[in-house]
Amino acid sequence: GSSTFLTRIPAANVVDNPCVNVIGKDVYFLAKDGLHCVDINTKVDALVIPGFSCEEFIIYDGVIYFVTGERQGTADRHSVLSVINLDGTGRKELFVSPTRSGFSHERMQASIYQGNLYLLVRTSYAETPEMGCLYSLNSDGSDCKKLMEDISWFNIVDHTLYYRFIDSLNMTIEEQQFAPYYSVPFEDVK
Numbered sequence: 001g002s003s004t005f006l007t008r009i010p011a012a013n014v015v016d017n018p019c020v021n022v023i024g025k026d027v028y029f030l031a032k033d034g035l036h037c038v039d040i041n042t043k044v045d046a047l048v049i050p051g052f053s054c055e056e057f058i059i060y061d062g063v064i065y066f067v068t069g070e071r072q073g074t075a076d077r078h079s080v081l082s083v084i085n086l087d088g089t090g091r092k093e094l095f096v097s098p099t100r101s102g103f104s105h106e107r108m109q110a111s112i113y114q115g116n117l118y119l120l121v122r123t124s125y126a127e128t129p130e131m132g133c134l135y136s137l138n139s140d141g142s143d144c145k146k147l148m149e150d151i152s153w154f155n156i157v158d159h160t161l162y163y164r165f166i167d168s169l170n171m172t173i174e175e176q177q178f179a180p181y182y183s184v185p186f187e188d189v190k
Contacts, residue, residue, distance in 0.1 A: 006038045007045040021059045028059060035064075049088040055079075060112045061139070062086060065094075067108045079108035081119060081141075094141030097121045113156045113186070115139055118147075120154050132166065147189060152179075159186045 009018075009031055018029040027038045028048075035049040035057075057066035064086060069079045081095040094117070097106060109120040117139060122132040134148040154163040162183045 004040075006040065006043055007036075017056060019054075019056045021057065023059050028057075030054065030057070048086065049084070052084075052088070055108070056110065058110060058112055059086070061115075063090075065110060065112065065117065065139075067110055069106065069108065079106045079121060081108060081110060081117070083141075092141075095119060095135070095137060095144065097123070109154070111154070111156055112139075117141075118154070118156065120151065122152065134163070153181075156186065160184070161186050161189050 006027060009029075013031045013033055015030050015032055018031070021028045025040045027040060029036050029038070030052070033050060034047050035052040036045055037048045038045045053068070054066040055069050057064050059065075062085070064084050065081065066084065067079060067081055078097045080093055080097070082091060082093045084091040097108065098121075107122045109122070111118045115138075117137050119135045119137070120132055121135065131149070132151045132153075133146055134151055134154055135144055136147055137144040148163065150166055151163045152166040154161060156162070160183050162181060164179055164181050166179055
């Protein structure tokens with residue numbers, strides 16, 4: 001019923017997506033100077049990985065899965081999913097978008113379900129509207145599979161995949177804006 005002040009981020013250190021993750025009594029968030037962790041009980045704000053930058057991250061099983069893109073200067077502006085330990089060691093790439101060259105913009109949305117990674121790669125090209133593909137892979141980056149095409153959003157809740165289908169070739173921009181959302185039991189996705 002009440003709110004608690006945890007920390008103050010100076011305006012010069014604010015990023016557009018702080019990507020807050022809560023793990024136990026710790027709140028992790030991004031700032032321009034890196035990844036921070038605030039202890040909910042003590043309100044102590046610690047910079048845990050200086051210089052860390054990404055589009056979004058998920059902490060799972062003691063490691064950080066994170067997406068980098070154009071703002072982080074990835075090769076050819078492709079979106080990349082990587083992993084790093086909470087202490088800043090062991091950084092490695094797990095998935096580089098297989099998008100063909102010539103794209104104008106690319107984004108990646110990541111989720112974890114039952115220990116596996118799920119990635120939606122959304123790509124824009126000059127000659128066609130944005131396209132999206134959903135991939136699954138093991139937490140170590142192996143066994144990558146394309147599950148679905150032509151979706152613009154997804155989430156996994158209570159063993160159900162929710163998604164938004166966008167037929168980028170046959171739908172007008174207005175039809176895409178009002179496209180319905182769908183759900184399917186997750187075992188049917190596999």
